[in-house]
Amino acid sequence: xxxxxxxxxxxxxxxxxxxxxxxxxxxxxxxxxxxxxxxxxxxxxxxxxxxxxxxxxxxxxxxxxxxxxxxxxxxxxxxxxxxxxxxxxxxxxxxxxxxxxxxxxxxxxxxxxxxxxxxxxxxxxxxxxxxxxxxxxxxxxxxxxxxxxxxxxxxxxxxxxxxxxxxxxxxxxxxxxxxxxxxxxxxxxxxxxxxxxxxxxxxxxxxxxxxxxxxxxxxxxxxxxxxxxxxxxxxxxxxxxxxxxxxxxxxxxxxxxxxxxxxxxxxxxxxxxxxxxxxxxxxxxxxxxxxxxxxxxxxxxxxxxxxxxxxxxxxxxxxxxxxxxxxxxxxxxxxxxxxxxxxxxxxxxxxxxxxxxxxxxxxxxxxxxxx
Numbered sequence: 001x002x003x004x005x006x007x008x009x010x011x012x013x014x015x016x017x018x019x020x021x022x023x024x025x026x027x028x029x030x031x032x033x034x035x036x037x038x039x040x041x042x043x044x045x046x047x048x049x050x051x052x053x054x055x056x057x058x059x060x061x062x063x064x065x066x067x068x069x070x071x072x073x074x075x076x077x078x079x080x081x082x083x084x085x086x087x088x089x090x091x092x093x094x095x096x097x098x099x100x101x102x103x104x105x106x107x108x109x110x111x112x113x114x115x116x117x118x119x120x121x122x123x124x125x126x127x128x129x130x131x132x133x134x135x136x137x138x139x140x141x142x143x144x145x146x147x148x149x150x151x152x153x154x155x156x157x158x159x160x161x162x163x164x165x166x167x168x169x170x171x172x173x174x175x176x177x178x179x180x181x182x183x184x185x186x187x188x189x190x191x192x193x194x195x196x197x198x199x200x201x202x203x204x205x206x207x208x209x210x211x212x213x214x215x216x217x218x219x220x221x222x223x224x225x226x227x228x229x230x231x232x233x234x235x236x237x238x239x240x241x242x243x244x245x246x247x248x249x250x251x252x253x254x255x256x257x258x259x260x261x262x263x264x265x266x267x268x269x270x271x272x273x274x275x276x277x278x279x280x281x282x283x284x285x286x287x288x289x290x291x292x293x294x295x296x297x298x299x300x301x302x303x304x305x306x307x308x309x310x311x312x313x314x315x316x317x318x319x320x321x322x323x324x325x326x327x328x329x330x331x332x333x334x335x336x337x338x339x340x341x342x343x344x345x346x347x348x349x350x351x352x353x354x355x356x357x358x359x360x361x362x363x364x365x366x367x368x369x370x371x
Contacts, residue, residue, distance in 0.1 A: 027252070027253060027254050027255060028254075028255045028257065029254065029255060029256050029257065029328065030257045030258055031256065031257070031258035031259055031330055032258055032259045033259045033333055035258070035259070035330050036322075036323075036330045036331065036332055036333040037330065037331055037332065038331065038332040038333070039332070039333050039335070040332060040333070040334050040335070040371075041334075041335045041337075042321075042334050042335065042336050042337065042352065042369040042370075042371075043336075043337035043369075044337070045337075045338075045354070045356075045367040045368055045369045046367060046368050047365050047366070047367050048068075048085070048088075048353075048366045048367065048368060049088065049366075050068070050083045050088045050089075050090070050366075051083075051088060051089055051090050053081060053090065055070075055072040055073075055076040055077060055078060055081060055093075056072055056073040056075070056076050056363070057070050057071070057072055057073075057081075057363065057364055057366075058071050058072060058073050058355075058364060059071040059109065059341065059342045059355045059364065060342060060344075060353070060354075060355045060364070060366040061109070061110075061111035061119065061342060061344050061353075062085065062111075062114050062344035062345075062346065062353045063111060063114055063116070063119065063134055063344075064114065064115075064117075064134070065085070065114060065346050065347050066084065066085050066086060067082055067083070067084065067085065067091065067134065067138070068082070068083045068084075068085050068366065069081075069082060069109065069111060069119055069134075070082070070083060071107070071108075071109040074097055074104075074106065074107065075097075077093075077096070078093035078094060078095060078096060079094070079095040079096065079097065079104060079107045079109075080093075080094040080095045080107075080109060080121075080143070081093050081094070082094070082134075082137070082138065091138060092137065092138060092141050094137065094142070094143040095107060095121070095143055102143055102145065104121075104123050104125070105123055105124070105125020105126055106123055106124045106125045107121055107122070107123060108121070108122040108123075108124070109121055109122075110122075110160060110291075111293070111344065112225060112228075112293070112294060113228070113293060113294050113295065114293065114295075114344050114345055114346060114347060115295070115296075115347060117133060117134055117135060118131050118132060118133060118134065118146065119132050119134060120132065120160075120161075122160070122161060124157045126150070126199070127150050127151055127152075127153050128148055128149070128150050128151070129148070129149055129150075129151050129161045129163075129169070130145045130147070130148045131145065131146045131147040131148070131163075132144060132145055132146065133146045148197070149169075149195035149196055149197055150196050150197065150198060150199060151169065151171060151193065151196075152171055152191075152193055153208060154173060154174055154175060154208050155171035155172060155173065155174055156171075156172045156173065156174040156217060156220070156221050156222075157174065157217070158217075158221040158238075159171070159172040159221050159222055159223065159224060160223060160224045160225065161224075162224040162225060162226055162233060163195075163226070164192065164226060164231060164233070164248070167194060167195055168192050168193065168194060168195065169192070169193055169195060170190055170191070170192050170193070170224065170226075170233055170250070171190070171191060171193060171224075172189055172190060172221070172222050172224060172235070173186055173188075173189055173190075173191060174216075174217045174220075175208075175211075175212045175214075175215075175216060175217075176188070176189045176216070176220060177214070177216040177219065177220045177266075177278065179266055181266070182214050182216065182266050182268075182278045183214075184211075184212040184213055184214060184216070188250070189222070189235070190224075190233070190235065190246065190250050191250075192250060209275060212275070213275075213276070214275065214276050214277075214278050215273070215275050215276065215277045215278065216278045218277070218278070218279065219239060219264075219266060219278055219279060219280060220239070221238045221239070222235050222236060222237050222238055223235070223236045223238060223289055223290065223291070223292060223301075225292060225294065225299075227326050228294070228296065229296065229326060231247065231248035232245055232246060232247060232248070232253070232326075233245070233246045233248075233250075234246075234299070236288075236289035236292070236301060237288055237289060238287065238288060238289060238290065239262075239264065239280075239286040239287065239288060240262045240264065240286070240288055241257065241258055241259060241260045241261070241262050241288045241289075241303075241305075241307075242255065242256070242257050242262075242288075243255070243256040243289070243328075244256075245328060254328050256324070256328055260288075260305060260307045262286060262288065262307050262308075264280065264286055265280070265281040265282075266278050266279065266280060266281060267279060267280070267281040267282075282308075284308040284309070285306050285308070285309060285310060285311035286306060286307060286308060287304040287305075287306040287311055288303060288304060288305070288306075289301055289302065289303055289304075290302040290303075290304060290319075290341065291341060291342045291343050292343060293343040293344050293345050295345060295347075295349065297325060297326065298323055298324065298325055298326075298331060298349075299323070299324045299325075299326070300321055300322070300323050300334075300343050300345055300352070301321065301322050301324070301343070302319050302320075302321055302340060302341070302343060303319060303320045303321065303322050304317075304319050305319070305320060313359065313360040314359045314360065314361060315358070315359065316338075316339035316357065316358055316359060316360070317339055318335070318336050318337055318338050318339060319336055319338075319339055319340055320333055320334060320335050320336065321333075321334040321336060321340075321343065321352065322334075334352070334369075334371075336354075336369070338356050338358070339356060339357070339358065340354035340355060340356045340367075341354075341355045341356070341357075341364070342354060342355040345371075349371060350370065350371055351368045351369065351370055351371060352368060352369045352371055353366070353367070353368045354366075354367050354368070354369070355367075
């Protein structure tokens with residue numbers, strides 16, 4: 001009788017383990033380019049020109065189908081400019097470099113969606129993150145910061161801060177690397193934090209370096225954004241062809257792997273730095289996902305597809321744009337005729353707006369493709 005009971009327990013555990021394994025397998029989705037429902041080639045885009053400005057643009061974003069947010073280089077008089085898409089005229093010049101109130105040590109601008117009323121500014125010099133209201137900014141002709149908080153200094157400087165509610169945000173750890181050899185014993189890439197309004201002390205930043213064995217920030221960045229319809233967070237890897245979708249408990253509920261099956265190896269880089277630098281083995285380049293935009297139904301995200309090849313900043317290669325729905329289904333693969341670095345989509349999804357240049361030495365162009 002005891003033996004039968006033992007067999008029952010063992011059988012139950014095997015069945016449960018099998019169910020969990022099937023659930024894990026169903027959450028992992030490997031795809032190829034043939035998996036997309038549609039394949040569309042986009043070429044010969046229209047260039048959009050604005051009134052002359054003394055500033056030096058680095059990125060363009062569309063908001064409300066009518067306003068173009070321009071991020072300029074940090075040496076410019078104004079870091080942010082707003083233009084009318086229809087009249088092509090300058091609407092506002094905002095944000096200056098400096099250490100005073102509403103001035104910036106550095107500035108990274110991003111716009112999640114054309115339909116959003118907010119755009120976001122990230123200052124890595126002061127570890128501050130700002131919600132900027134577009135309508136109020138246009139009305140006041142001043143940078144209208146609706147909300148500001150200071151983020152954890154151990155978060156990756158290339159990765160977006162991802163607000164998840166009115167009090168919390170999710171960030172990607174700069175010292176995390178999913179590798180058995182060159183890891184810093186960090187169990188998770190993502191962490192949820194409370195929005196802190198206090199300034200970050202420089203001593204805290206310096207102390208963080210003494211806790212870790214390897215500097216991995218040049219090989220481990222990602223892109224983060226939140227599903228506007230629920231609390232799921234998308235993490236698109238910048239160096240692997242992989243997207244992980246997390247629930248609000250930061251557990252992976254779905255993985256999209258493909259289409260090129262990256263296999264990456266790391267090595268120690270020779271350096272005089274007090275902390276060892278990790279690079280890609282053989283000085284290879286791996287670049288996958290970069291900028292994105294989304295609507296209430298779809299995500300459009302740039303895919304560079306450099307799998308161990310050469311990344312030449314003076315000869316940037318054409319990219320693809322993958323379109324997914326919010327369930328992670330593959331909708332369309334857009335094959336562009338040039339390199340682009342930012343995306344926006346109008347409310348009717350008739351046009352794809354992009355920042356484009358052939359070389360990093362070139363002045364970026366604001367272009368649009370007809371979808």
